[in-house]
Structure formats: C-alpha cells, structure tokens
Amino acid sequence: MxxxxxxxxxxxxLFTGLTxxxxxxxxxxxxxxxVWLLSFEVLAVLALxxxxxxxxxxxxxxxxxxxxxLRVDAMGSLFAVVFSIIWLLVAVFGFEYMAHEGKSxxxxxxxxxTLSALIGVCFAANMATLYMFxxxxxxxxVPLIIHSGTEDSYMATLKYLGYSIFGAGLGLLGIFxxxxxxGIGSFVAGGNLDPALLAGHEELALAMYFVAIIGxxxxxxxxxxxAWLPTAHPVAPSPASAVLSGIITKAGVLAILRMxxxxxxxxxxxxxxxxxxxxxxxxxxxxxxSMLAYxxxxxxxxxxxxxxxxxxxxxxxxxxxxxxxxxxxxxxxIYHALAKNILFLSAGAIIMKTHHTTxxxxxxxxxxxxxxxxxxxxxxxxxxxxxxxGGFVSKxxxxxxxxxxxxxxxxxxxxxVLMVSALLTAGYLLPLVIAAFFPGRDVEVKRDLLPESxxxxxxxxxxxxxxLGLGAGWLAQPLNAIVATLFA
Amino acid sequence: xxxxxxxxIPVIAPFLAGFVLSQLRFEERRKREIYCTxxxxxxxxxxxxxxSLFRGEYVTLVRFTExxxxxxxxxxxxxxxxxxxxxxxxxTTIYAFEYMKHEGRENIFFSFxxxxxxxxxxIAFSANLMTLYIFYEMLTLFTFPLVIHAMGARxxxxxxxxxxxxxxxAALAFMGLIFVHQYxxxxxxxxxxxxxxxxxxxxxxxxxxxFVMTFFGFGVKAAVFPFxxxxxxxxxxxxxxxxxxxxxxxxxxxxxxxxxxxxxxFGSSFLAGTWAQDVTMLFxxxxxxxxxxxxLxxxxxxxxxxxxxxxxxxxILFAFTLMSPAGFVAxxxxxxxxxxxxxxLFFCAGAVLYKxxxxxxxxxxxxxxxxxxxxxxxxxxxxxxxxxxxxAGFSSKWAIGVAAAACDSPMAIVGxxALIISALLTACYLFAVxxxxxxxxxxxxxxxxxxxxxxxxxxxVPLVVLTGASLVLAAGMSPLSQWxxxxxxxL
Numbered sequence: 001m002x003x004x005x006x007x008x009x010x011x012x013x014l015f016t017g018l019t020x021x022x023x024x025x026x027x028x029x030x031x032x033x034x035v036w037l038l039s040f041e042v043l044a045v046l047a048l049x050x051x052x053x054x055x056x057x058x059x060x061x062x063x064x065x066x067x068x069x070l071r072v073d074a075m076g077s078l079f080a081v082v083f084s085i086i087w088l089l090v091a092v093f094g095f096e097y098m099a100h101e102g103k104s105x106x107x108x109x110x111x112x113x114t115l116s117a118l119i120g121v122c123f124a125a126n127m128a129t130l131y132m133f134x135x136x137x138x139x140x141x142v143p144l145i146i147h148s149g150t151e152d153s154y155m156a157t158l159k160y161l162g163y164s165i166f167g168a169g170l171g172l173l174g175i176f177x178x179x180x181x182x183g184i185g186s187f188v189a190g191g192n193l194d195p196a197l198l199a200g201h202e203e204l205a206l207a208m209y210f211v212a213i214i215g216x217x218x219x220x221x222x223x224x225x226x227a228w229l230p231t232a233h234p235v236a237p238s239p240a241s242a243v244l245s246g247i248i249t250k251a252g253v254l255a256i257l258r259m260x261x262x263x264x265x266x267x268x269x270x271x272x273x274x275x276x277x278x279x280x281x282x283x284x285x286x287x288x289x290s291m292l293a294y295x296x297x298x299x300x301x302x303x304x305x306x307x308x309x310x311x312x313x314x315x316x317x318x319x320x321x322x323x324x325x326x327x328x329x330x331x332x333x334i335y336h337a338l339a340k341n342i343l344f345l346s347a348g349a350i351i352m353k354t355h356h357t358t359x360x361x362x363x364x365x366x367x368x369x370x371x372x373x374x375x376x377x378x379x380x381x382x383x384x385x386x387x388x389x390g391g392f393v394s395k396x397x398x399x400x401x402x403x404x405x406x407x408x409x410x411x412x413x414x415x416x417v418l419m420v421s422a423l424l425t426a427g428y429l430l431p432l433v434i435a436a437f438f439p440g441r442d443v444e445v446k447r448d449l450l451p452e453s454x455x456x457x458x459x460x461x462x463x464x465x466x467x468l469g470l471g472a473g474w475l476a477q478p479l480n481a482i483v484a485t486l487f488a
Numbered sequence: 489x490x491x492x493x494x495x496x497i498p499v500i501a502p503f504l505a506g507f508v509l510s511q512l513r514f515e516e517r518r519k520r521e522i523y524c525t526x527x528x529x530x531x532x533x534x535x536x537x538x539x540s541l542f543r544g545e546y547v548t549l550v551r552f553t554e555x556x557x558x559x560x561x562x563x564x565x566x567x568x569x570x571x572x573x574x575x576x577x578x579x580t581t582i583y584a585f586e587y588m589k590h591e592g593r594e595n596i597f598f599s600f601x602x603x604x605x606x607x608x609x610x611i612a613f614s615a616n617l618m619t620l621y622i623f624y625e626m627l628t629l630f631t632f633p634l635v636i637h638a639m640g641a642r643x644x645x646x647x648x649x650x651x652x653x654x655x656x657x658a659a660l661a662f663m664g665l666i667f668v669h670q671y672x673x674x675x676x677x678x679x680x681x682x683x684x685x686x687x688x689x690x691x692x693x694x695x696x697x698x699f700v701m702t703f704f705g706f707g708v709k710a711a712v713f714p715f716x717x718x719x720x721x722x723x724x725x726x727x728x729x730x731x732x733x734x735x736x737x738x739x740x741x742x743x744x745x746x747x748x749x750x751x752x753x754f755g756s757s758f759l760a761g762t763w764a765q766d767v768t769m770l771f772x773x774x775x776x777x778x779x780x781x782x783x784l785x786x787x788x789x790x791x792x793x794x795x796x797x798x799x800x801x802x803x804i805l806f807a808f809t810l811m812s813p814a815g816f817v818a819x820x821x822x823x824x825x826x827x828x829x830x831x832x833l834f835f836c837a838g839a840v841l842y843k844x845x846x847x848x849x850x851x852x853x854x855x856x857x858x859x860x861x862x863x864x865x866x867x868x869x870x871x872x873x874x875x876x877x878x879x880a881g882f883s884s885k886w887a888i889g890v891a892a893a894a895c896d897s898p899m900a901i902v903g904x905x906a907l908i909i910s911a912l913l914t915a916c917y918l919f920a921v922x923x924x925x926x927x928x929x930x931x932x933x934x935x936x937x938x939x940x941x942x943x944x945x946x947x948x949v950p951l952v953v954l955t956g957a958s959l960v961l962a963a964g965m966s967p968l969s970q971w972x973x974x975x976x977x978x979l
Contacts, residue, residue, distance in 0.1 A: 059878075060878050060963070060966075061965075061966035062877070062878060062882075062883045062886060062965055062966060066886060066890075068877070068878060128877070128886070131877065132876075132877035132878060132882075135876050135877060136876070136877075139871070139876065142919075142923075143926075143927065146923060146927045148930070149927060149928070149929055149930040150929065150930055151929060154923065154927075154929060157923065158916065158919070158920070158923075161915060161916065161919055162912060162915070162916055165874070165911060165912045165915040165916075166908075166909075166912040169908035169909075169911045169912055170908060172889065172908065172911075173889075173904055173905065173908045175889075176886075176889035176890055176892065176893045176904055177893045177901070177904070178893075179889075179890045179893050179894075180890075180893050180894050184890075
C-alpha cells in the first residue's frame with residue numbers, strides 16, 4: 001500500500017506533465033486538470049509522509065554493486081511536503097502569467113515533470129539515487145530557463161547547465177571516493193561510512209567530502225559556484241525563477257544535509273579543517289550575497305542575490321553540527337522557501353502588470369495591487385527577520401546554536417555577519433515596500449487588481465509565513481524529533 | 489569439441505563475400521542490397537553461433553614456430569567484443585544502403601565493408617598476440633579504401649594520415665610482440681599474463697617500457713594523445729564508416745588490443761603500481777579532457793562527435809589502466825555503452841546530412857520538431873553519453889569511478905577528476921545541439937524547414953533499434969557486470 005503511494009508520488013507529476021503538455025489548448029480544462037492532479041499529488045505525499053514512514057522501493061540495479069532505491073524517512077518527508085505544496089501554489093499562480101508569456105504547454109510540461117525529480121531527491125535512499133534525481137532535476141529545469149527564447153536566455157541556459165553539471169560532477173567525484181568506505185550504502189542517521197574501513201584514510205575522505213559539498217553547494221548558491229543564480233533567474237519566467245530560487249536551491253541543501261548527517265560521521269567533521277572552511281565559505285556567501293543584492297538595481301537579480309545569501313544561512317546552520325543550529329537551519333529552509341516564492345511571484349506580477357523590471361518603479365504599487373504588495377511585505381519582513389514573521393525564529397535558533405557550537409569563534413563571527421546581513425536585507429527590501437505604500441502625494445494611482453488565480457496563491461503563501469512564524473513552537477516539535485535522531 | 493574449426497568461418501567468409509561482390513558488379517541496387525543483407529546477416533548469425541558454441545576452443549590454422557601460430561580462440565573478452573561488433577555490423581549495413589545512395593560507388597564500398605567485417609571478427613577471436621597483430625595490420629589496409637571513398641583531396645589527405653599513424657602504431661606494437669616472444673612463456677592470451685619473471689630478472693624496467701610502447705602502439709587506433717590526429721580527419725568518410733568503424737570497430741579494436749596486452753599478456757600484477765601504469769593513466773586522462781574540449785570547440789557536427797569519441801575511448805583506456813579486475817569490468821562496460829550510443833549519434837548526424845546536407849551545428853536550429861525520430865534518438869543517446877542516470881553511460885562511468893577510487897595510484901584521482909571535467913564538457917557540446925534543435929531563438933521561421941522530414945525506414949529503424957538497445961543495455965548493466973566479473977576473476 002505504502003509503496004504504491006510512493007510510486008504514485010514519484011510518477012504522478014511526470015504523468016501529469018506529459019499529458020498536460022500534450023494538450024492542444026491551455027484553457028480551462030488544462031488548468032483544472034493540472035490543479036486536480038497536483039492537488040492529488042500533495043495529498044499522496046501527505047498520506048505517504050503520515051502513514052508510510054520507512055517504505056522502501058527498489059528501482060534498478062546498476063553496475064558496480066549499486067542499487068537505486070527510494071525510502072521514505074523523516075528528513076525527506078519534510079522536504080517533500082514543502083516542495084509539493086509550494087509547487088501546486090506556484091502552478092496556480094503561473095496560469096495567468098504564462099498565458100501572457102506564451103507557450104504554456106511547453107512550460108508546464110517541464111515544470112510539472114520537475115516535481116517528480118524533486119520527490120526522487122527527497123526520498124532517495126542513497127547517494128547514487130539522490131545524484132540521479134538531482135541530475136534529472138537540473139536537466140528538466142533547463143527548458144524553463146530557455147523559455148523566452150531570447151539570446152540572453154540561451155546564454156543563461158548554457159551557464160546554468162554548465163554549473164549544474166559541473167557541480168553535480170564534483171558531487172559525484174566525492175561519492176566515488178567515499179564508495180570504498182561504504183558511502184554508497186543506504187543513508188544512516190549519524191553516517192554510513194564504516195570506521196574500520198575508513199581508518200587511515202580520514203584525510204582523503206575529508207577532502208572528498210569537501211569536494212562533494214562544493215559540488216552540491218552549486219545548486220544551493222554556495223560560493224564559489226553561485227554565479228548561475230543571478231544569471232538564470234532574471235531571464236526565466238517568474239514562476240520558474242520562483243521555484244528555482246525557493247525550491248531547486250533547497251534540493252542542493254538536502255544533498256548537503258544527506259552528505260553531512262547521513263553519510264559522513266559527524267565526529268570526524270567536528271573541529272576539522274573542512275568544517276572551518278565550509279563555515280567560513282557559508283559566512284562569506286551570506287555577506288557577499290546580501291551586499292550584491294543591496295547594490296543590484298534589477299529586481300529579479302536582486303532577489304537572486306538575496307537567495308544566495310539566505311540559503312547560506314541554512315548551510316551555516318548545517319555546518320555548525322549543532323542540534324539547535326540545525327533546527328534553525330530547517331526552519332530557515334521552510335521560511336525562506338515560502339518567502340522567496342512570494343517575492344519572485346510578486347516580481348512576476350509586477351512585470352506582467354507594469355512591464356517594469358527594476359527596483360525604482362515600486363512607487364504606488366501598494367495601492368495598485370494591495371494584496372500582492374501585502375504578501376510582498378510579509379515576505380520581506382520574514383527575510384529580514386522581524387517578528388512575528390517566520391524568519392525571526394530561524395535566525396534566533398541559528399545564533400543560539402552558533403554561540404554554543406564547538407567552534408565558538410567562527411560561530412561568533414557568523415552571528416555578527418548574520419546581523420549585518422539582516423541589516424542589508426532590510427536595506428534592499430524595505431525601501432521597495434515603503435515606496436509601494438507611501439508614494440507621496442503627487443503620484444496618481446489607480447487600482448489594478450491581479451486576477452484571483454494569481455493573488456490567492458500569494459495570500460496563502462503569506463498566511464503560511466505568518467502562521468508558521470507564530471506557530472514556530474508547534475512547528476519546532478517534529479523538527480526537533482528529526483534533529484534528535486541525528487545527534488543520538 | 490568436434491567442428492571447432494568452424495570458428496574460422498565468420499572470419500574468412502566475409503572476405504570471400506566481399507571479393508565476390510567486387511567481381512559481380514551488380515547493376516541493380518536492389519540485388520546488391522539483398523546480397524549484402526544475406527552475407528552480413530548470415531555472418532552475424534554464424535558469429536553469434538560460434539561464440540555460444542565454441543567458447544574456449546583453441547584452433548590453429550598455421551603454426552610457424554613453436555611459439556608463433558595463427559590461431560583463434562573465443563574467450564569471455566573476445567565474446568563480448570565479437571557480439572558487439574556482429575550485431576552493430578548488421579544494423580549499420582541496413583543504414584548504409586540508404587545513406588550510400590548519395591555517396592556513389594557503392595559496389596566498391598560494400599566490398600571493402602564486408603571484408604572489414606571479417607578482419608574485426610578476426611581481432612575479436614584471436615587466440616594470441618601474433619594473430620591479433622596480423623589482423624590489426626589488415627584492419628588498416630582494408631578500411632583504408634573506405635576512408636578515402638569520396639576520393640577528394642580532403643579524403644586522400646585523411647587517408648594518408650590514417651595510414652601513417654596506423655603504421656606507426658603497428659610498428660610500436662610489433663616491438664611489444666618481439667619482446668613478449670622473447671621474455672614470455674608463450675604468446676597465447678592468458679588471464680594474468682604470460683611473462684616469465686625469472687627470465688626477466690633485472691629487466692623489469694625494460695619490459696615496462698615495452699609495455700608503454702605497446703600501449704601507445706595499439707593506442708594509436710584508440711586515438712590516445714598524442715596519436716589522435718587521424719580520427720577527426722577521418723570523419724570525412726561516409727557516415728556508416730565513421731559511425732561503425734571510427735566509433736566502434738576500428739577504434740575499439742585498438743582499445744580491445746590494449747585490454748588484451750594489459751590483462752592477458754603483460755599481466756596486471758606485473759604492471760600495477762609501476763611508473764608504466766602512472767604514465768599510461770596520465771595520457772588517458774589528458775586525452776579524456778582534450779577530446780571533450782576539442783569537441784566543444786568544433787562546430788562541425790560529425791567532427792564534434794569524432795572528438796567526443798576520442799575522449800570516450802580514453803575513458804575505456806583509463807579504466808583498463810587501473811590494472812584491476814574492477815577496472816577491466818568497468819572498461820568493458822563503457823566499451824559496450826559507448827559503442828551503442830556513439831553509433832546512434834553518428835547515424836543521427838548522418839541522417840541530417842543525408843536529408844538536408846547540413847554539416848554544422850549552427851545550421852540545426854529548429855530541426856527537433858521537423859525530424860522528431862532522429863532528434864528524439866539523438867537526445868536519449870546524448871543523455872546516455874553525458875552519463876545521466878540511469879542510462880547506460882552513467883552505469884559504466886559509475887563503474888569506472890568506483891574502480892578508480894579503489895586504486896591506490898594518485899593518478900586515479902587525476903583521472904577521475906578528468907572524467908568529471910569531461911562530463912561537464914560533454915553536456916555542453918551535446919546540449920548545444922539539443923537546445924538549438926528544440927528551442928530555436930525567438931523569431932525563428934519554421935517555414936525555412938518546410939521540406940525537412942525524417943528519413944525513410946531504412947535509416948530510422950536502425951536508429952530506433954539502437955536507441956532501444958542502449959536502454960536495454962542500461963537495464964541489463966547489473967547482470968552484465970556480474971558476468972564480466974566472473975570473466976575478470978582470473979585476472
């Protein structure tokens with residue numbers, strides 16, 4: 001029963017995408033079909049997560065003693081739930097937007113199929129399976145970026161492709177060299193490497209771990225392989241940039257989580273040069289991302305840099321190897337996924353309504369599209385970290401964890417950088433909000449509401465940000481349970 | 489077993505068939521097609537029959553001296569190579585009927601095409617280094633007319649390069665032959681090697697040098713750096729030749745011969761951990777990156793694929809030079825995966841060339857929608873070559889990577905890094921084609937392609953069959969690697 005659900009969860013988006021992409025008209029039937037089937041997908045994932053923990057589904061045996069296997073576990077469940085819900089909401093938002101942009105069927109074909117790959121990434125039971133779905137995800141998102149068919153989008157696509165393949169390749173290199181010590185076996189909380197085999201090869205293993213993290217970090221926007229984000233996001237249609245920024249980067253986060261807590265033994269990492277190097281990289285990324293976002297005038301590129309910065313908060317929490325910091329990282333993952341989708345979708349709404357792409361055209365938007373700007377405001381406050389929006393809680397835990405971690409000095413520096421970055425975040429988001437709501441007396445604004453299919457997803461996302469922020473204590477319970485298994 | 493002499497049939501029959509064809513001079517295309525289909529088909533069936541019936545039988549035709557003889561024997565490695573060649577030869581023949589219509593001089597083409605078949609089967613079935621060497625020389629001679637088929641200045645130049653490089657390689661390999669004759673128990677392919685360590689005594693360094701020479705000698709056909717130059721030049725040949733000979737039969741004969749000399753002549757235990765291993769691994773790694781980089785820099789469709797072949801052949805060489813049973817298995821897997829995939833890619837390029845006379849990547853805008861079968865196959869096989877799991881190219885690359893990780897040499901890390909860089913380049917040079925074909929830039933006018941469509945069944949059926957074969961291969965990688973592990977057990 002449960003494995004049947006897993007099959008459905010994995011293949012339903014693929015089926016939906018292929019059939020919807022084949023429809024002649026992107027009209028009502030098309031929309032209803034997608035909404036129904038994606039809602040069903042969300043239900044399937046929820047049912048699987050609630051009732052199917054531990055389900056195992058072998059897919060294929062490959063040469064070299066390797067099996068491609070899926071397994072439902074708590075960590076994967078968390079990611080799958082967030083991914084599938086947001087995927088549905090963005091799909092709904094996209095109908096009107098893509099009707100404007102054109103070639104809806106092609107867009108939805110690849111957009112929906114990507115969810116299959118993401119579910120695979122979530123429930124992969126070993127590194128090889130994860131790598132497989134990771135690659136598929138990268139390839140399936142390529143048509144989303146090239147969608148507009150301009151020269152720019154072509155070049156951006158090649159850049160995205162190059163970074164993705166190279167990043168995943170580095171990840172694969174790491175996997176290869178961890179294989180002799182058991183690294184390709186099933187994920188085990190606390191690491192699956194065999195200490196007996198590892199004895200004497202620790203340095204090589206650490207170096208390979210580092211290489212793999214840099215590789216998977218490419219998707220998560222970790223320096224030095226972050227450069228694809230600011231190139232790919234502005235050229236992609238807004239629903240695509242929303243999920244690229246909010247979701248696809250998180251697949252990189254999940255890969256790093258798996259590598260750090262399910263493959264590598266934490267005691268080997270704690271206090272090593274690799275941990276220090278990665279923490280410093282994450283801190284640098286947080287700062288650089290915010291700084292570049294602050295300087296950037298193109299709205300979507302500003303948001304892309306913001307993602308570079310914000311996702312590295314998550315990575316910072318992961319690399320600290322501390323339960324409280326990891327809790328903060330998981331919360332930050334959820335809040336950022338929600339908030340960044342809101343911001344990019346709003347950017348899309350603005351582009352559709354006003355055809356402006358820069359940050360200096362916000363004047364009066366708050367009166368023109370109040371719901372959209374309201375959601376934008378909530379998301380901005382969350383990213384800055386102002387209570388009661390979610391971002392505050394995650395940053396709180398991150399800082400507490402940083403101070404209590406085994407590397408207090410780097411933790412302290414990290415905390416300071418987090419604060420500075422929060423300031424910068426406020427600096428690059430709040431002026432837009434202020435200009436939108438307080439344009440000054442001489443600006444004439446007419447109401448120009450978004451269609452419901454666009455505003456409702458935005459409002460739902462914004463409500464989620466607020467509710468999950470207020471209910472952080474409630475949300476932290478299951479997350480704490482996940483974290484506890486990793487630090488047993 | 490009685491009748492084991494029959495394994496000579498699939499080696500000799502194609503020569504006769506080719507000779508008869510050259511004398512018959514069919515006037516009607518149809519008759520020639522029937523003749524070729526029957527000859528190749530029967531020979532493929534015979535080859536497969538021999539492989540399944542007479543595994544391990546040692547058959548001598550001529551004995552020159554006690555150690556030197558002209559003999560055949562089918563072992564596990566030869567069986568894999570022979571099966572691959574036999575099956576692909578038949579498919580290519582079907583494809584060639586249609587394609588060669590626009591090249592002309594088909595009689596002479598198919599004569600030599602048939603004869604080459606026998607030579608390659610000879611390489612697959614060789615029982616000792618001497619026999620292998622003889623067939624290896626013949627391979628150059630019999631495929632030479634196919635390379636210069638169009639007889640233009642470019643073709644003759646390419647032919648000359650091919651001849652010079654091949655002869656150079658054969659000369660180097662000949663040195664190896666002599667030394668092995670001198671210092672070995674015999675020349676027969678024996679798992680674990682034939683070197684007489686007592687006789688060698690202090691001269692291990694010398695023998696290692698000889699191994700390196702042999703590696704490069706046979707490596708010429710596998711286009712290893714610095715002897716790769718002939719291969720992109722030879723892409724002027726008609727597509728069936730570039731597809732079958734320069735992606736599978738000829739180049740893989742070089743790879744096969746290298747595998748033979750490492751695991752069956754010099755012995756992996758004699759070579760593992762020595763400077764000879766490091767040097768050969770290094771050159772394979774260099775070729776891997778260089779081939780892919782050159783492919784990316786080449787706008788000519790077929791030549792890009794030729795460079796890609798150079799890179800991929802060295803994946804196999806790199807796996808073989810790991811000098812371990814796992815390396816042998818991984819190399820053989822990649823030999824199969826690359827053979828099926830690359831021949832399909834070449835067929836796609838040929839189909840485009842045949843239907844539209846477009847040779848360059850920038851001319852391929854929007855073709856994906858106009859030639860759905862051709863570009864569908866191209867996309868699937870491209871993903872396979874890039875190593876997107878779970879397609880065939882991934883499994884073999886995975887096997888190579890894991891085998892390399894288990895190898896102690898620091899060159900293993902260099903080589904694996906080369907694989908990763910090459911994977912990136914591979915994605916770029918193949919995706920450049922796919923993106924153009926499916927996602928032309930804004931303002932592209934599909935009317936300019938109004939007359940373009942998929943070729944007829946003689947070309948599309950081989951394409952679809954081969955693409956299907958690559959998927960079957962991907963699914964069968966696990967049992968295949970297990971079986972190969974038993975073959976490799978004695979190494």
